[in-house]
Amino acid sequence: MTTNINKVIETIEKKIFPFSAIIGQEEMKLALILNVIDPKIGGVMIMGDRGTGKSTTIRALADLLPKIAIINGDIYNRSPEELYTEENVIQNNISISYIKVPMIELPLGATEDRVCGTLDIEKALFEGIKSFEPGLLAKANRGILYVDEVNLLDDHLVDILLDAAASGWNIVEREGISIKHPSNFVLVGSGNPEEGELRPQLLDRFGLHAEIRTVKDPVLRVKIVEERSLFEKDYKKYIQSYEEAQEKIRQKIIKAQNNLFNITIDKNLQLKISELCSLLDIDGLRGDIVINRSAKALAAYEERDQVLIKDIQKVSTLALRHRLKKDPLDSIDSGKRIEETFEKVFKDLEGLCPNPLDDKPKFEIRWYWI
The missing domain is CATH 3.40.50.300 (P-loop containing nucleotide triphosphate hydrolases)
Known part of the structure; x- marks a missing residue:
């Protein structure tokens, strides 16, 4: 009886939709x-x-x-x-x-x-x-x-x-x-x-x-429904088809974890991060700390040893959105407000850094797509 229960539990544990x-x-x-x-x-x-x-x-x-x-x-x-x-x-x-x-x-x-x-x-x-x-x-x-x-x-x-x-x-x-x-x-x-x-x-x-x-x-909605249907039809075959993509992400995470403490961030970029938080009137220093840590983690994942402006650009809204003081009369979206302030603060670094600002901030990680 116990053996049968263990088999059921094992089967349930394996039926997890692939992250990739x-x-x-x-x-x-x-x-x-x-x-x-x-x-x-x-x-x-x-x-x-x-x-x-x-x-x-x-x-x-x-x-x-x-x-x-x-x-x-x-x-x-x-x-x-x-x-x-x-x-x-x-x-x-x-x-x-x-x-x-x-x-x-x-x-x-x-x-x-x-x-x-x-x-x-x-x-x-x-x-x-x-x-x-x-x-x-x-x-x-x-x-x-x-x-x-x-x-x-x-x-x-x-x-x-x-x-x-x-x-x-x-x-x-x-x-x-x-x-x-x-x-x-x-x-x-x-x-x-x-x-x-x-x-x-x-x-x-x-x-x-x-x-x-x-x-x-x-189109994306149809794609999501189709993928889910394929998973439910034969989950073992579906999971197997994504094994290579899963392993690729897994190895990148392991490498990033091991290399995290070797990532450096330029002093000028740190000053700009703090200037951004100050202009947005963020209480405390948690915003500054989180942006620094998140940017380093992103740089480590992308297999670089130094934080670039685009790393800070990708994580700023995630780190500050919930820390903004809300004004009921403000019609500007919190994410948009952060993006606009970011462009003002980092604009003077264009041309001085290897990665000038993108035209539009994009929260997109290409490696997730198969």
């Missing part, structure tokens, strides 16, 4: 890729219409990523390097296994105990044993934590998620007993703006903000 086959929604895909390369960017908030492939894209990305090494039996998915050297692992007969990057979905009705984990107070008091039941933050360590309809989640829980994502640790304290465990994950939230917005204080703590809309082009 997803058409459109370039902002969302770009934001997700950048956070995978550098999780310190601070996560992604994806806001848009229903039925636009948010959940499908996030699951597809998690499935695409390379497997990670963990110590068997460790409830936090820790790597051998976190606890032991390779010699100690061998000497202590610690077994190592490779698993897919954890992709944890947080349900809207989750309680704080379910998210953070709980302590068995009875065991602690009567047996003197710290018995900890891990929550979703423990399971999401070294993976992706996805919260659909995050704008409907209790603000207190959102705050907990953001704190854990920023610090990389989860602390559970009950009755004078404290448990601390690693909780490094990429936080991805999605929602429909018609159902309400997050408070500005919470929204500001997400690194990037992607807006997605329903595809209007009839």
Whole structure:
């Protein structure tokens, strides 16, 4: 009976739409890729219409990523390097296994105990044993934590998620007993703006903000329907047809992760980034930091060792859109406002840099198209 259940689970896990086959929604895909390369960017908030492939894209990305090494039996998915050297692992007969990057979905009705984990107070008091039941933050360590309809989640829980994502640790304290465990994950939230917005204080703590809309082009809509039909008809054959494209993206991500700390950014470009944030009246310095990190991650992905103007151009709207102060009387779209200010700030660098500004900013990553 158990064998049959495992086979069913394995079959379900394999039926994930290939990331490289997803058409459109370039902002969302770009934001997700950048956070995978550098999780310190601070996560992604994806806001848009229903039925636009948010959940499908996030699951597809998690499935695409390379497997990670963990110590068997460790409830936090820790790597051998976190606890032991390779010699100690061998000497202590610690077994190592490779698993897919954890992709944890947080349900809207989750309680704080379910998210953070709980302590068995009875065991602690009567047996003197710290018995900890891990929550979703423990399971999401070294993976992706996805919260659909995050704008409907209790603000207190959102705050907990953001704190854990920023610090990389989860602390559970009950009755004078404290448990601390690693909780490094990429936080991805999605929602429909018609159902309400997050408070500005919470929204500001997400690194990037992607807006997605329903595809209007009839040709693309037909293409999306056809691709989905082919996937459902014979998913094994469909997935196999995209293996080469999947592997290409996977290897580029691995290379970008390994090369991230070698990426440099010119001082003049850093000054321009800060000038852009200042002119847009962005509160705090999160905007400056996120643009710098995101531009480096993009340069690493595109296999360069230096940030160019076009890298900053692609990530600026993603990093600043949700940090702008909203004026109800302002008729200019927030993205358009950022683009116009960007052109003013970086205009004097044209001719001095190897990549002058494009005529129109384009949020497009060519490598996604097959």
